[in-house]
Amino acid sequence: MADALLPAEFSDLERFAKDWCLATEPERYAKRLASTMDEMQAFYDAVFPRAEEAIVYCDKFPLHDLPDDVHRLLLLLYSLILVSFAVEIWRQPRIPDTGTASFELEDAPVP
Amino acid sequence: MMKQPAPKQYPKPPEGTWTEHYPELGTGPVSYESSISPEFYELEREAIFKRAWLNVGRVEQLRRNGSYFTKELAVAKTSLIIVRGMDGKIRAFHNTCRHRGNRLVWNDDPRVESRGNCRQFACKYHGWKYDLDGKLSYILQEGEFFGIDKADYGLVPVHCDVWQGFIFVNLAKEPEQSLREFLGPMITAIDYPFHNVTERFYYRGDIRSNWKVFLDAFQEFYHPPILHGRQNPVMSNAEYQRMGFYTMHFQIDGPHRVGSTSGGGGGQLPPEALNPIEGVFRSGLFGPWDHADLGTEGFPPGLNPGNKKRWGLDSFQIFPNFAIVFWETGWYLTYHYWPVAHDRLLFEATAYFVPARNARERLAHELGIATIKEYALQDCGTLEATQMGLESRAVTSFPLGDQELMCRHLNKVVNDWVDDYRRKHAEVRP
Numbered sequence: 001m002a003d004a005l006l007p008a009e010f011s012d013l014e015r016f017a018k019d020w021c022l023a024t025e026p027e028r029y030a031k032r033l034a035s036t037m038d039e040m041q042a043f044y045d046a047v048f049p050r051a052e053e054a055i056v057y058c059d060k061f062p063l064h065d066l067p068d069d070v071h072r073l074l075l076l077l078y079s080l081i082l083v084s085f086a087v088e089i090w091r092q093p094r095i096p097d098t099g100t101a102s103f104e105l106e107d108a109p110v111p
Numbered sequence: 112m113m114k115q116p117a118p119k120q121y122p123k124p125p126e127g128t129w130t131e132h133y134p135e136l137g138t139g140p141v142s143y144e145s146s147i148s149p150e151f152y153e154l155e156r157e158a159i160f161k162r163a164w165l166n167v168g169r170v171e172q173l174r175r176n177g178s179y180f181t182k183e184l185a186v187a188k189t190s191l192i193i194v195r196g197m198d199g200k201i202r203a204f205h206n207t208c209r210h211r212g213n214r215l216v217w218n219d220d221p222r223v224e225s226r227g228n229c230r231q232f233a234c235k236y237h238g239w240k241y242d243l244d245g246k247l248s249y250i251l252q253e254g255e256f257f258g259i260d261k262a263d264y265g266l267v268p269v270h271c272d273v274w275q276g277f278i279f280v281n282l283a284k285e286p287e288q289s290l291r292e293f294l295g296p297m298i299t300a301i302d303y304p305f306h307n308v309t310e311r312f313y314y315r316g317d318i319r320s321n322w323k324v325f326l327d328a329f330q331e332f333y334h335p336p337i338l339h340g341r342q343n344p345v346m347s348n349a350e351y352q353r354m355g356f357y358t359m360h361f362q363i364d365g366p367h368r369v370g371s372t373s374g375g376g377g378g379q380l381p382p383e384a385l386n387p388i389e390g391v392f393r394s395g396l397f398g399p400w401d402h403a404d405l406g407t408e409g410f411p412p413g414l415n416p417g418n419k420k421r422w423g424l425d426s427f428q429i430f431p432n433f434a435i436v437f438w439e440t441g442w443y444l445t446y447h448y449w450p451v452a453h454d455r456l457l458f459e460a461t462a463y464f465v466p467a468r469n470a471r472e473r474l475a476h477e478l479g480i481a482t483i484k485e486y487a488l489q490d491c492g493t494l495e496a497t498q499m500g501l502e503s504r505a506v507t508s509f510p511l512g513d514q515e516l517m518c519r520h521l522n523k524v525v526n527d528w529v530d531d532y533r534r535k536h537a538e539v540r541p
Contacts, residue, residue, distance in 0.1 A: 029484075051391045058470035066470075074470055081474070081481050084388035089342055089485075096341075101491030103316035103458070103484055109466075111473070 006076070007069045009057060013050060013076060016043055020079040021072040025105040028079050032086055033093050044087045047080045063111065071111055118336075118354045119373065121419070128513045129361045133520070140508040141522050146321035147502045151529070152453035158532030159431050159525065160186045163366075164272070164279040164286070164293045166433040166447065167193055171276070171309050172226070173201060177243060180226035181206055181216050185457070186450045187282055191269055192216050192232070196243040203271035203280045204245050208234040209264040215241070232266075241266050276305045297364030298429060301413030307406040308443060310466040312480045316458040318491050320498035322432060322450040323521060325458060328490045329446055330428050330517040332356050332372055338493055339486050343396050344384050360417030361516050366430035366524045368517045369416060374423025374439045394475035396482050397423065401475070403441030403465040411437075428517060430524060441465060442476075444483070454498055460487060 005017035020043060022028045032040065047054075058074050061067060066074065086093050124132035131138065145151045167182045172193075179194035190206035192215065208215045213236040218225045231248060232241045240249035245266035250256065270281040272290040279290050291299055318325055328334060336351040345351065360371040378400040382390060389395035405411070414437050415422040427435045434446040447459040462480050467473035500506075511519045 025481075048387070048391070055391075055471050055474060063467060063469050063473060074473075077470075077474055078477050081388060081392065081478050084386065085481070085485050088386045088388060095485055095488045095492075098488040098492035099495050101316060101318050101488060101495060103314055103460075103488050103491055105312060105480070105484070106315050107311065107313035108480075109310050109312070109473075 005069060005072050007057065007073060010050065010054065010073060013047060013073075016046065017072060017076065021075040022079065023075065025078075025082075025108060028075075028082050029105075031079070032082050035083075035093060037086070037092065040083045040086050040093070044080065044083050047076060048084075051077060051080060066111060074111055118351050118356055120357050121359045123513075129516045130513050130519065133363055133516070136516070136519050136523055140510045141519060142507060143324070143501050143509060143522075144507070145522070145525055145529075146324045146498070147453065147504070149453045152321075152450065154529045154532065155450070155525065156186050158529045160184075160450070161282040162287065162528070162532070163431050164281045164288075164290050165431075166277050166279050166429070166445075167191065167203070168278050169276050169305070170201065170273060170278060171306075171311070173278075175228060177228045177230055178226075179216070179229065179243075181224050183222070183224055184282075184449070185452075189282075190214060190217075191280060192266070193271070193278060193280075194243050197230075198244070200244075201271060201273060201278060202244060203269040203278075204266035205269060207267065208236065208239055209247060209266065210234065210237055210239045210250075215266070274299070275301065275303065294429070295365045295367060297362060297369065297413075297416065298367055298427065299413075300416075301411070301427070301435075303411040303414070303437065303443070304405045304407045305443075305463070308403075308441075308463045308465050310464040310476065312462040312476070314458075314460040314480075314484065314487070316460075316487070316491055317451075318456050318458050318495065319454060320456065320494040321454055321501075322448040322456040323525065324497050324501065325456055325490070325494045326428075326432065326434075326446075326448045326521065327515075327518040328494055329434060330368070330370065330426060330521065331515045332358050332370065333512065333514040335486075338489055342482075342485055342489075344386065345380070345396075348384070355514075358514055359419045359422070362416050363516075363520055366528075367428060368520050369425055369427045370517055371415060371417055371419060371425050372423055373421050388478065392474050392478040394478040394482075396486070397440070398438050398442050398462075398479040399440055399464070399472070399475035401440065405441050405465065428521070430521075431528075442479070454502070458487075458491070 006014050054073055054077055058070055061070050126132045130136055172180055173195040176195055176197050176199055179192055182191045192204045192206045195201050206215050213234055214221045215232055215234055238251045242248050245268055247261040247264040270286050272279055274290055336346040336356050340347045358370045358372055362369050393400045414425055423439045425437045432448040436444040442464045445461045449457040451457055464476045
């Protein structure tokens with residue numbers, strides 16, 4: 001696929017790349033809150049089993065010089081981390097009992 | 112592999128309890144009127160936040176000469192400029208132009224903090240310019256002013272000092288203590304390679320509770336198995352639910368305090384004690400499982416002050432509103448609790464790691480900081496509920512257990528500082 005977003009080895013995850021390869025934590029968190037549990041379960045079920053291979057793949061490249069497709073694979077793993085709380089623990093997108101409080105990651109290293 | 116960990120109790124001082132080891136604290140119920148009274152908040156602003164040394168950031172935020180950031184201090188109704196001058200020295204100034212009082216440094220929205228690098232500060236209003244050491248260097252149409260001497264119109268300085276790379280300010284005209292005197296022996300004993308632990312994640316929250324009500328949840332380990340019980344299989348196991356969690360060691364030094372607890376032991380836990388994601392990324396509630404190389408020989412002085420085996424973390428509470436939490440695996444976290452009103456605070460949580468060398472390390476950091484958000488937001492929701500409960504004044508006297516010693520201490524220190532201020536204030540007024 002000439003216009004693939006992810007490395008060819010992860011073409012099975014390509015269908016999630018457009019929605020879930022998001023550059024910042026606030027974008028990823030907003031995506032979690034805007035998703036249904038069915039969507040996140042499908043994402044988790046597909047990405048979780050490939051996570052270890054994806055880490056190994058990313059680590060073939062220097063962290064601060066990742067090719068674009070590998071950088072997107074890393075972003076997909078960041079999304080897996082946020083989705084895991086909804087799927088593994090809360091069984092809902094939102095953290096329970098959090099009212100209207102806000103708590104945003106405003107500064108983080110790149111990548 | 113270890114079995115599911117069981118909660119442990121730890122030896123207490125000869126007096127029988129931690130609280131009675133510090134008899135000035137008493138053991139009776141406490142009042143939280145100081146957290147719901149707007150009048151008390153007005154006193155705290157003067158008695159505490161304009162007298163104590165306040166941490167506003169770290170030297171790594173000012174990497175080059177000319178680097179600056181601004182800090183909004185709603186509690187003092189001011190904004191500060193923190194800047195590294197062309198001589199490399201870090202200084203703090205009130206962010207106010209001497210001409211007609213305009214806020215000097217801001218971008219787009221004067222209420223939002225800004226940062227950058229520059230050679231001088233120029234006021235957006237009439238173009239007065241200041242050197243980075245605060246000297247007024249330029250007045251447009253200087254000849255139109257009446258007998259003005261630029262030397263009399265520098266930026267208003269704020270006392271500023273640095274300890275272990277942490278930048279502190281003091282808003283008093285003359286601080287009653289130097290920064291190191293204020294920090295005292297327990298805190299200044301800390302000698303940690305902060306300069307090697309510089310990968311920074313910064314969270315900021317707007318919470319509708321009093322700053323002390325909120326801080327109290329971050330200085331006791333009595334609540335985690337309950338409030339955060341679902342988040343982690345270790346805490347949700349039956350033994351923790353039945354027995355609760357115990358702090359290993361408490362210590363008080365002046366207005367500051369520390370609590371130490373056991374560690375996460377993530378690498379040794381059986382799979383049923385983990386969330387599946389933790390096993391993949393080797394990280395979680397206690398941060399990365401694998402030890403970071405801090406780049407120094409031996410254990411950092413000042414940490415684990417109780418010299419406990421199986422030590423996992425220290426939660427140092429530096430009066431009034433700053434905390435540093437050191438984790439056994441080689442990372443640290445700071446919290447800042449900035450009052451905005453008697454029933455509102457700005458909460459900052461900043462995590463620092465040894466910079467990741469590869470994606471695996473970076474992902475372990477990401478899971479650690481994501482976990483912070485999951486638990487902190489639960490605290491945020493609950494502490495808004497606590498504020499509402501307190502404001503009903505249906506209950507006015509609250510029992511604190513020995514595990515809540517640090518909450519009792521903060522409550523007392525705040526009241527002591529306000530009483531001291533009132534007394535001194537009364538003395539100067541006939």
